Amino acid sequence: MGNRYLRTNQYHVADVDAGVDLAGIYTTDQAFTCTGAGTFKIRVAGGCTGTVSGTNVAASPVTLTEGENTITTTGAVADGSIDITIGASTTVVWSNINIWSDSDTGYVGYAVPSSSDNVLPNAGAFPAASTTVTVDVTAFCLSMDWTGSTNTPMFTINNPLTISGSITLATGMVVNGTSYTVINGVSTIT
Numbered sequence: 001m002g003n004r005y006l007r008t009n010q011y012h013v014a015d016v017d018a019g020v021d022l023a024g025i026y027t028t029d030q031a032f033t034c035t036g037a038g039t040f041k042i043r044v045a046g047g048c049t050g051t052v053s054g055t056n057v058a059a060s061p062v063t064l065t066e067g068e069n070t071i072t073t074t075g076a077v078a079d080g081s082i083d084i085t086i087g088a089s090t091t092v093v094w095s096n097i098n099i100w101s102d103s104d105t106g107y108v109g110y111a112v113p114s115s116s117d118n119v120l121p122n123a124g125a126f127p128a129a130s131t132t133v134t135v136d137v138t139a140f141c142l143s144m145d146w147t148g149s150t151n152t153p154m155f156t157i158n159n160p161l162t163i164s165g166s167i168t169l170a171t172g173m174v175v176n177g178t179s180y181t182v183i184n185g186v187s188t189i190t
Helices: none
Strands: 002-006 011-014 024-026 030-033 037-044 048-053 062-064 067-074 081-088 091-093 117-121 132-135 139-141 143-145 154-157 161-163 167-169 174-177 181-183 187-189
Touching (some): 037 048, 117 139
Parallel strands (some): 002 117, 117 143, 132 154, 167 187
Antiparallel strands (some): 037 067
């Protein structure tokens, strides 16, 4: 049994060897400095796009895509500033590996949940209001808990979804769809 954390419209800056003074998970535009040549990674969650620009960013501006992006810096310059500009979408699909992580603060890019995985949106899973997560393939999970989700996410089930355990929805959350849901456990709304 494992957990799959649902994350949308976020990016994770990591693997820094370029004197970059920024690391962590972000949902908004960021400006930071760079003191040397090297690389860093930006792992972009589903529903998020953007650019990286700066006088010391190779091939600036760099367009960010979902998944792992490697950014190369050419060295320190007078201003040394780098800007990340992010755009958010309000629609993501279950089959997109770039919305799944194996921990609340980990990278995206993990396999979609299986029948032995719990589905848990992380604390900032929905920074964009009314983000819709659509089940676009036959899907499975052990249990699903949306407790603590903010910005009123929507859950659309357009393909069969089998939940072996239970589902807990967040207050005000909307669930709809044209397919069916099989729940072998207990459903609760918090």
